[in-house]
Amino acid sequence: MPFWLAVFLAFILGGLLGSIPFGLLLTRAAGLGDIRAIGSGNIGATNVLRTGNKALAAATLLLDGLKGAAAVWIAAAWLGPQGGAVAGLAAIGAVLGHCHPPWLxxxxxxxxxTALGAFLALGWPIFLTAAAVWLLVAKLTRISSAGGMAGMLAAILPAAWIGGAPLATPVAAIALYVVSRHRANIERLLAGTEPRIGQGKNPGKERRP
Incomplete structure (x- = not known):
């Protein structure tokens, strides 16, 4: 298979898997309506938690992570030796698919x-570092967005350590893109108005970046 075709297929595969809106599907199946109508309006686990259903939020977190990991694993298995070389593109595709699902x-x-799941498939030290920093910062600050952004940035160092530039480049691209999706959160953090974990079920509609 030509390398350019392997790259294209890996990216498309990642995008398709990443675009599955588990948060929306699960909340609708549970009779909680459209998750986009509450809180931040997005389809991720943090917003699902604002419904008050912790089990549903945990399931969303797990499934959103799984689709990122699956994109990398399937690309590597399906495309053979070329799959490993373009796994980072599958990971990027999965994150972009989650952030911009065409169906929504x-x-x-x-x-x-989704990024954490992709990091797990790309290399467990990347995942462990990102997850540990996320949980630690979130616990200390009680602010989910601060933990998520810190975890993303922390992932770049172990990626560079275990895989050099070929691995660090897609991980850094994912990390920086995910942080850029938190512009509104950063503004509220600087203003001291970012909601803390457990601070109400519906703290008011925010605009997504």
């Missing part, structure tokens, strides 16, 4: 859970 008019989540 391109209005998706912010990509943290």
């Amino acid at each position: 008019g391109g209005r998706g989540g912010k990509g943290v859970a």
Whole structure:
């Protein structure tokens, strides 16, 4: 298979898997309506948690992470030796698919859970570093967005350590893109108005970046 075709297929595969809106599907199946009508309006686990259903939020987190990991694993298995070389493109595709699902008019989540799943498939030290920093910062600050952004940026160092530039480049691209999706959160963090974990079920509609 030509290398350019392997790259294209890996990216498309990642985008298709990433675009599955598990948060929206699960909340609708549970009779909670459209998750986009509450809180931040996005389809990720943090917003699902604002419904008050912790089990549903955990399931969304797991499934959003799984689709990121699956994109990398399937690309590597399906495309053979070329799959490993373009796994980073599959990971990028999955995150972009989650953030901009075509079925929802391109209005998706912010990509943290999907990125973490992709990091797990790209290399467990990347995942462990990102997850540990995310949980630690979130616990200390009680602010989910701060933990997510810190975890994304922390992932770049172990990626560079275990895989050099070929691995660090897609990980850095994912990390920086996910952080850029948090522009509104950054503004509220600087203003001291960012909602803390457990602060109400519906703290008011925010505009997504």
